[in-house]
Amino acid sequence: MKALKQSRGPLFVPLQLPCGLTLGSRIAKSAMSDSLGDGTGHPTAAQMRLYQRWAEGGLAVSIIGEVQLTSGYAENPGNLVLNEASDLERFKKLALHGSENGTGLWLQLGHAGALAYAPTSIPKGPSAFDLQGLRCAEITSEELRQLPSQFATTARLAQQAGFGGVQIHAAHGFLLSQFLSPLFNRRRDDYGGEIANRMRILLEAVEATRLAVGPTFPIAVKLNSTDELVGGFDEDDALQVVAALDRTSIDLIDISGGTYFPGAKSASDRAGRGPYFLEFAKRARAVTAKPLMLTGGFKTRGQAEDAVACGAVDIVGLARALALEPSLPNLWKEDQKSEPSFPRFPNAPEGGVTAWYTMRLAEIGVDNDPTGSGDLEQAVRDYAERDKHRTKVWLAHFAKEAVGSV
Template sequence: MTDTTLNLSHQLKLPCGAVLANRIAKSGMSEQLADRDGAPTDKLRRLYACWARSGAGLLITGNVMINRDGLVEPRNIVLDDDRNLADFATWADTVHAGGTAAVWMQINHPGRVATVPFTRRPVAPSAAREPVPGYNLRKPRELTGTRIQELIRSYGRTAELAVAAGFDGVQIHAAHGYLLSQFLSPLANTRDDHYGRDAVGRRRALLETVAAVRAAVGPHVPVSVKLNSKDFQHGGFTESDSLDVAVALADAGVDLLEISGGNYAEPAMEGVHHTGEAYFADYTRKVRDRVDIPLMLTGGLRTRATMETLLRDGVDLIGMARPMAFVPDYPARVLAGEAEPVLPAGPRPLGYRPLDGYLQLAAHNAQFHRIADGRTPHTHAGLGTVLRALGKMSAAMAGQAVLPR
């Protein structure tokens, strides 16, 4: 049922009882601002101090790795034990001191798309290569059933530590081609045991992860899942599959389902399959017809008019990502009714989707580092900016000391 009176400034009460201050959230974007041990840095805290004043009611962190045997990028945050818990507590405190925003930790494992220098042999649901240059050089090891259960417990442990450090909730990343997304994909998961075989088996690892996280954080802490609408790959995770997973997640008691789409091979989350606003709105309407849990839509949203139309159509929370890399207070401007800022177009597409998506990510990451250094973001995102960002990423990769077991 839709509510024609909703607007962006209204609070959102989640099933667990937590309340968000308004209907705009910063969606997770990988910051790559950890120290050599995977701990939060002063730069990361400066970035979040800025976003804490952004006007958003919720900040969802970028990738926080559940253990050290796989990183998505160099300088990812890692939370797999309590060695740096005080640094994580300071990170959460930074957000809480800056305003009314809640902060949730996005927890993740890369599976077969782990960063090359730190994982010579990545793991995956099946021994199938990622079809993207760079990743397809390495054939992953198929996870044993015992190792899958260990990883599921690791998700629960990271969630427990996040809440102990003062984070207000957690989001399980099951989109964009990472490990739990790989389990959902018929292309990446060809197992013949109860973690594969059919659609029910392929979603088992995700549902068991949700149960482990819920058990770790208790009934009153928000537990969210980020889910692809589809993978945009022939023979992969389809919209029909995704709708069934959404129903299963609602039955499992998640507090918020964030909808996105795509992966490294088909980076739909970066807009390569779409024009205009609200990349995944049609799918979201179909989910709303099937479930009544809160829904967050991320991807291509820019204008207040579109955002409020979506709220009245059944979306509960508006997710913003790229705009907040270039205009950190974008939510506050939208909430105030100001004209939406003009955003840079980003690097010129080269025509190869995986590379175009990666260049977009590099352009965003360059702005995070500028904000973290106390500088204002660029008003452009040309190739020169991206190349400098890639140089910094390479230097970070060379100096990374978080090594896999």
């Protein structure tokens, strides 16, 4: 039998991280909220199989989105929760399945803050707001002091469970991103005001996490280039954060953008068909020697290759492309496919496309790979019904802890 042709383009050159770990390629599965937890904060068989499928598909790194430090501020009742109360054996099984084939399975450490899922939380952000679409209390100074150690605890447990690394989530409008934004951070203490203060809690979380896991365990940070809101976190502020992160012990900066706040435009609304934040990545390259990853808008192999070949980034982050074709890295390596076929959903309701992709991940997790675009309206209904059920499970399981604790 004739051997398949193996590509050795820029995407398939190994990369060594500052911690000493060498990644086998330049392709990562970006963090997505797969929402496949069981409602008690633990992984399910479908989630294990999903990450196993992606590992089989040839990824260097696969990142599980929105793994919560506590049950109090999840963005979805399908999130995982990893802390001292968790059943670590169940997480060990997930780590084992998702790290097959040499893939690094990393956990994205999350805290939704003001965007916490209201049916299971009392949302809290850097500052209190009472606006249409945004109601939250202000996180207290004592709660803020506890936060770095909570990141550190979850990272340490991830390491013990066999995960390959962690990513601290400071993007997309969740808590650390909220602190970075002058639009949502109106504090008058050491964590508000100038960008040096607004990034303080992020840097404290990084420092505490490194202390907990030691020098050889990969730590990444996901950072917005801009939150796409007037008066919010912008590229000039973001460059200052990148420069500050360059002086820390992290191993990777994952650049993205946008928020889930009401009224914020989606990154996919940007003009053009290329990667969304590539020009910012080029600016960031000038202020950091840390490896850079770029997430958002990669739809073809050519786009991914160009971003790495031009030196703007070291790793490309794929998300929806891997929901359409879980084996895409191997297909690219074997020169079998240049791009997946992205569906179009004209007049989709708000959140509808996200629901469709999320439900597709559930299908992949049970080895059902549907063809075509499927029924958007049915996906939205299924998504809502699943959340309704898991909200009941979450509240019953976490009881008082689920409301109002950090």
